[in-house]
Amino acid sequence: MALRSMLTVIRDLQNQLAELEKIILELSETIAEVQLLESIPGVGTKLATSIAAEIGDASQFRHPKQLVAYAGLDPSVFSSGKFVATQNRITKRGSKRLRRAVYLAVTCGLRGDLNLRIREYYDKKKK
Structure with missing residues (x-):
């Protein structure tokens, strides 16, 4: 019985999280800063939204x-x-949170050579 109630709580929280993500994605489409951040190779909607939210x-x-x-x-x-x-x-x-989001943006840009400017700078600093 305790396990069933815990599973119910987890399902409810997952549904709430999915609803919040849907609302965030809908609102992010109206924010120009998010659109600008999304133009950076390797930065997706969720990451752009979190960076814009942290900067304000x-x-x-x-x-x-x-x-x-x-x-x-x-x-x-x-x-x-x-x-x-x-x-x-x-x-x-x-x-x-902003530092972590920027770090994730850089690692996403480096992965798969999506962002060549970041890759060149990274390789130069690594040398």
Whole structure:
């Protein structure tokens, strides 16, 4: 009996999730930013919608570097006195969800060589 009730709850949650995804997809068709993000090779509707939702109103950022910092992708500079670090890591201070969505967009673009510009940049940095 407990198993049946748990299965019922899981089915109900799956139906609610499917309905929410349908509503999100319908709304995303009306948002210009989502359409623009979808034009990037490797970025689908769900990923474009999540990036647009995390950024919100892009006009709040006066400079692209502000958006990079908001995503937590800006490099941290570590230096003390005469010591200067040879490797700089990202700060990770920004939006965790936006950072993850951008990471997924890049990996999708790299997979199958969908986005040649990202592939060239990746190969250059890897060397």
